[in-house]
Amino acid sequence: MIEAKLEEPALTEKTLDEAAVAAAWDRNADLWTQEVRNGFDLYREVYTFPAFLSFVPSIAGKRVIDLGCGEGSNTRCFARLGGLMTGIDLSPEMIERAREQEEKEPFGIAYEIGSFNELSPFADEEFDCALSTMALMDGPDLSAALRAASRVLKPGGTLCFSILHPCFITPAVKWLTDEAGSYLGLQVGRYFDRAPFVEYWRFSRRSDTSGQQASERPFEVPRFPRTLSDYINAVSDAGFRIARVEEPRPSEEMARKHDWLNRWYQHAPLVLFILAVKA
Numbered sequence: 585m586i587e588a589k590l591e592e593p594a595l596t597e598k599t600l601d602e603a604a605v606a607a608a609w610d611r612n613a614d615l616w617t618q619e620v621r622n623g624f625d626l627y628r629e630v631y632t633f634p635a636f637l638s639f640v641p642s643i644a645g646k647r648v649i650d651l652g653c654g655e656g657s658n659t660r661c662f663a664r665l666g667g668l669m670t671g672i673d674l675s676p677e678m679i680e681r682a683r684e685q686e687e688k689e690p691f692g693i694a695y696e697i698g699s700f701n702e703l704s705p706f707a708d709e710e711f712d713c714a715l716s717t718m719a720l721m722d723g724p725d726l727s728a729a730l731r732a733a734s735r736v737l738k739p740g741g742t743l744c745f746s747i748l749h750p751c752f753i754t755p756a757v758k759w760l761t762d763e764a765g766s767y768l769g770l771q772v773g774r775y776f777d778r779a780p781f782v783e784y785w786r787f788s789r790r791s792d793t794s795g796q797q798a799s800e801r802p803f804e805v806p807r808f809p810r811t812l813s814d815y816i817n818a819v820s821d822a823g824f825r826i827a828r829v830e831e832p833r834p835s836e837e838m839a840r841k842h843d844w845l846n847r848w849y850q851h852a853p854l855v856l857f858i859l860a861v862k863a
């Protein structure tokens with residue numbers, strides 16, 4: 585997931601605003617949808633999403649909003665668990681693909697185009713739970729997003745999200761290897777650098793049996809780096825009490841089966857999960 589990184593200097597939250605984020609995800613939408621639905625996001629398939637599903641509270645029969653739902657693959661999984669789902673995403677192209685799939689395979693999911701910074705289509709206290717997978721680090725105003733989530737949740741409602749681990753996936757991150765190519769650890773740099781940037785990467789791992797090459801074209805992902813305390817304080821300032829935090833580690837069995845996961849088993853978690861309750 586963090587291979588093939590290029591950076592563009594001198595971007596700010598003004599130049600990389602919501603319109604720019606929406607436009608980038610609109611451009612990603614076709615390739616992203618095709619690759620995710622083909623199961624080419626192996627980190628999601630094998631490691632991060634199963635771990636997230638073990639972390640989320642029970643959502644059966646609950647009104648749930650998926651913040652930054654993208655083309656809706658995860659939203660459909662939440663619907664299969666019994667959640668009464670609404671998805672919202674900034675990218676009209678992503679939402680179009682989600683709606684097309686909903687027509688083919690109806691789960692009763694409502695999709696809205698809009699920003700999780702405002703959640704303007706929704707009334708106060710409309711939902712029991714807000715979920716978000718790998719999206720809150722991709723929006724420019726985390727505090728606004730968490731305040732909006734708090735507004736649309738009932739008192740006692742839960743917020744549960746995954747993000748790239750802010751301590752390990754920093755703006756300058758590099759795997760350290762020995763002469764034989766064995767991984768020694770992660771070198772992280774520029775942890776305090778909050779300047780937004782655009783990251784270019786591909787789902788470069790195909791399943792061992794697919795025989796397919798990684799796509800030529802990378803995704804273009806606007807990123808808004810923050811520190812761990814930025815996340816924790818923003819959750820708390822928005823009126824939530826943090827109930828649980830997880831830094832999922834691949835199991836030993838997973839690491840043995842997929843050698844590309846071994847470094848995350850040995851050295852550092854790729855993602856961070858937070859579960860919080862609206863006071």
Ligand SMILES: C[S@@+](CC[C@H](N)C(=O)[O-])C[C@H]1O[C@@H](n2cnc3c(N)ncnc32)[C@H](O)[C@@H]1O
Nearest residue numbers: 609652653654673674675699700717719722723
């Ligand atoms: C990495 S994708 C994850 C999509 C989906 N949750 C998944 O796990 O497949 C990040 C998504 O966040 C969306 N996003 C970024 N900023 C947003 C905002 N302010 N409001 C709503 N969606 C946003 C993007 O359009 C993109 O679809």
